[in-house]
Amino acid sequence: MRKESKEFLEKYINTASPTGFEYPGQRVWLDYVTPYVDEYMSDTYGTVVGIINPKAEYKVVIEAHADEISWFVSYITDKGYIYLKRNGGSDHQIAPSKRVNIHTNKGVVKAVFGWPAIHVRDPKTEETPSMKNIFLDCGCMSKKEVEKMGIHVGCVATFEDELIMLNNRYFVGRALDNKMGGFVIAEVARMLKEKKKKLPFGLYVVNSVQEEIGLRGAEMISRRIKPNVAIVTDVTHDTHAPMYDKKSQGDTKTGEGPVLTYGPAVHNNVLNMLIDTANRKKIKFQRDTVYRATGTDTDAFAYSGMGVASALISIPLKYMHTTVEMVHKDDIEKTIQLMYEFLVQLKAGTDFRYIK
Numbered sequence: 001m002r003k004e005s006k007e008f009l010e011k012y013i014n015t016a017s018p019t020g021f022e023y024p025g026q027r028v029w030l031d032y033v034t035p036y037v038d039e040y041m042s043d044t045y046g047t048v049v050g051i052i053n054p055k056a057e058y059k060v061v062i063e064a065h066a067d068e069i070s071w072f073v074s075y076i077t078d079k080g081y082i083y084l085k086r087n088g089g090s091d092h093q094i095a096p097s098k099r100v101n102i103h104t105n106k107g108v109v110k111a112v113f114g115w116p117a118i119h120v121r122d123p124k125t126e127e128t129p130s131m132k133n134i135f136l137d138c139g140c141m142s143k144k145e146v147e148k149m150g151i152h153v154g155c156v157a158t159f160e161d162e163l164i165m166l167n168n169r170y171f172v173g174r175a176l177d178n179k180m181g182g183f184v185i186a187e188v189a190r191m192l193k194e195k196k197k198k199l200p201f202g203l204y205v206v207n208s209v210q211e212e213i214g215l216r217g218a219e220m221i222s223r224r225i226k227p228n229v230a231i232v233t234d235v236t237h238d239t240h241a242p243m244y245d246k247k248s249q250g251d252t253k254t255g256e257g258p259v260l261t262y263g264p265a266v267h268n269n270v271l272n273m274l275i276d277t278a279n280r281k282k283i284k285f286q287r288d289t290v291y292r293a294t295g296t297d298t299d300a301f302a303y304s305g306m307g308v309a310s311a312l313i314s315i316p317l318k319y320m321h322t323t324v325e326m327v328h329k330d331d332i333e334k335t336i337q338l339m340y341e342f343l344v345q346l347k348a349g350t351d352f353r354y355i356k
Contacts, residue, residue, distance in 0.1 A: 001329065001332075001333070005183075005187060005190075008028075008032045008183070008186070009163070009171070009183050010162075010163050011028055012025060012028050012029055012032070012179055012182065012183060013162075013163040013171075013173050013174075013175055013176065013179050014162050014163055014173075015028050016068070016070075016101065016103065016158045017066050017067055017068050017175065017179070018067065018068055018069075018070030018087055018088075018103070018156045018158050019067040019068070019069070019070060019087050019088045019209070019210055019211075019212045019213050020067075020087065020156070020209075020210065020213075021070075021103065021156055022046050022066045022067050022209045022210075023046050025066055025068075025179070026042075026046055026048045026066055026207060026209075029048065029066065029182055029186060029207050030042075030048050030050070030207075032186055033050040033186050033189055033190075033205060034050070035193070036050070036052075036186075036189040036190045036192070036193040036194075037050035037051055037052050037189055037193075037205060038051055038052055038053065038054055039051050039054055043217075043220055043221055043224060044220075045209055045210065045216070045217060045220060046066075046209045046217070047066075047206065047207065047208045047209050047217045047218075047220065047221045048066075048206075048207045049204050049205065049206050049207075049221065049225070050189055050204075050205040051202065051203070051204055051205070052189065052192065052199060052202065052203040052205070053199055053201065053202045053203060054202055055202070056199075056200070056201050056202035056348065057202075057348075058200075058201040058202065058228050058348040058349055058350075059201065059202045059204060059225060059226065059227040059228050059229075060199075060201050060202065060203050060204065060227060060228065060229045060230075060231075060343070060346065061203075061204045061206050061222075061225060061227040061229065061230040061231065061301065061308075062185045062188060062203065062204075062205055062206070062230075062231050062232075062233070062339060062343070063181075063185065063206040063207075063208060063218065063230060063231070063232045063233070063297055063301065064178050064179075064180075064181025064182040064184065064185050064206075064207055064208070064232070064233050064234065064297075065178045065181065065182075065207070065208045065209070065210075065211030065212070065217065065218070065234070065297055066178075066179065066182055066207045066208060066209055066217075067088070067209050067210055067211055067212050067217075068088070068158065068174065068175035068177075068179070068212070069086075069087065069088035069089050069090045069091075069175075069212055069321055070087040070088060070090060070156050070157060070158045071084040071085070071086065071087055071090055071100070071156065071157040071158075072084060072085045072086075072087050072153075072154060072155070072156055072157075073102065073136075073151060073152065073153055073154060073155040073156075073157065074153060075153070076143045076146050076147070076151070076152075076153070077143065078142065078143050079141070079142065079143075080137075080138070080140035080141055080142050080143055080145055080146045081114075081135045081136070081137060082102075082111070082135060082136035082137075082138065082146065082151070083134075083135050083136075084131075084134070084135075084136065084157065085131075086131070087156060087212075087213070088212030088213055089212060089321050090321070091321050091322060092129050092130055092131050092134055093128070093129050094322050094323070095113040095129060095134045096113050096114070096115035096129050096134060097112070097113060097115055098112070098113045098159055098160075098323065099111075099112050099159070099160040099161075100112065100113065100136060100157045100158060100159055100160055101157065101158050101159075101160050102136070102138065102151055102155055102156075102157045103155060103156050103157070103158070104149065104150035104151055104152075104155050105150055106149065106150030107150070109138055109149050109150065109151055110138065110160070111136040111137060111138035111139075111157065112136065112137055112138075113134055113135070113136060113137075114135060114136070114137040115129070115134075136157065138151065158174075159174050159323045161173055161174045161323040161324075166326065169255075169328060169329060170254070170318075170326045170327065170328055170329070171326070171327050171329060171332075172324055172325065172326050173323070173324070173325060174322075174323045174324075174325065175325075176235065176317060176325040176326075176327050177234075177235045177317060177320055177321065177325060178211065178233075178234050178235055180235065180315055180317075180327050180332065181233040181234055181235070181315065182207050183332070184233050184315070184332065184335050184336050184339065185205050185206075185207070185233065185339070186205070187336045188205070188336055188339050188340050188343070189203075189205045191336070191340050192340070192343070192344075197343075197344055199343065199344075200347060200348035201228075201346070201348040203343065204225050204227060206218075206221055206225070208221055208297055211234075211296070211297055215296075215297050215299060215300040217297075218232075218297035218300035218301060219300045219304070222300055222301045222304035222305070222308065223304055223305060226304075226305055227301070227308055228308070228309065228350075229270060229308065229309050229310070229346070229350070229352065230298070230301035230302070230308050230309070230310040230311075231270070231274075231310070231311055231312075231313060231339060231342065232296055232297045232298040232301060232310065232311070232312050232313070233312075233313045233314070233315065233335060233339065234296040234297065234298075234312065234314055234315075235314060235315050235316070235317040235320065235325075235327070236250075236252055236259050236261075236288060236314035236315070236316055236317065237249060237250075237252065237316070237317065237318075237320060238252060238253055238254045238316045238317060238318045238326075239251060239252055239253070240252075240253045240254075241318050241319070250288045250289065251286075252286050252288055252314075252316050253286070253316060254316040254317070254318060254326065254327065254328040254331060255316075255328040255330055255331065256284065256286055256316065256331075257283065257284035257285045257286055257330075257331060257334045258283075258285050258286070258313050258314065258315060258316075258331060258334055258335040258338055259285070259286045259287065259288050259313070259314040259315075259316060260274055260275060260278075260285055260286070260287055260288070260311070260312070260313060260314075261287075261288050261289065261290055261294060261298075261311075261312045261314060262287065262288070262289045262290070263289060263290035263291075263292075263293070263294050263312075264292065264293075265290075265293060265294050265298050265299045265302040265303065265310060265312075266294065266298065266302070266310065266311050266312055267302070267309040267310055267311060267352055268354075269309065269352040269353075269354065270309050270310065270311040270352055271311045273342065273346075274311055274313070274338065274342055277338065277341050277342045277345065278338055280341075281337065281338075281341045283334050283337055283338050283341070284334060285334070285338070286316070288314070294312055296312055296314075298310050298311070298312040309352035313335055313338060313339060315327055315331050315332065315335055316328070316331055
């Protein structure tokens, strides 16, 4: 990975982008992408789109989502302890002893998820972490002191963890779901520009908001763009890690290439073109299936308007929705390559209908 790309990735991952408050991360992403697109736009809720060849009638989307899981301050006790609600699929079991950043109008306030010491817990009766008992401690002695720091009901909190490299092989950190996808589509735009590829269609490089609470950003932007084709990238599970069941959760592994998904929302003709591209370019890939929905922005694009021919490319990831999400660097490069190669051979006007 080139130096400038890695620096962008680190800055992007380390910039908090909680659901509904994505704009700091979106600013970082847009600043990087702007030199590689002809123009850009943003919508009311913060989805950002870089556009190449904007006057073309035939429109292709490559998409990722920008938001990360987080917490909302929901109640402050008289003694200054803070209770929370989820903002997205935040995991209560990993919370105790984690450090967090509470985002306020006065800036970031540091806090921790407190938890009673093992010495005072009875193994027979001890409570496990739940949304009823986890809490934040920001070092205050009263509710008034907490509020004086700028913390109030509705403030959002994110885990405090920065991107690291493990064994010169894995990127590790929070929010790789799905800022790693945002990195991928940005790199595809860069490659197209630097290789001076002239696309015969309009390419919309979409970094959507609010995926973690129901694909909301993708729903809105799909109606605005009205694309002909959409290729979505997200993450999926490495089922070779402990405590996974391959029979029910599939057989996918980090380091073995991007995962191409079969499911009702995935258009088979687009999927087959991706598979043909991977085989021709000798890009190693894996396969997976979904029941009903993919659970990704693919669903929002596929069923938008009169229907959009859509497909999903997933990056295998370990320990999803934790602060130690892990992605293999080879899978990132292969995902970028597959998406790039698909685009440069796609013809404007390609009709993906089954029956013509």
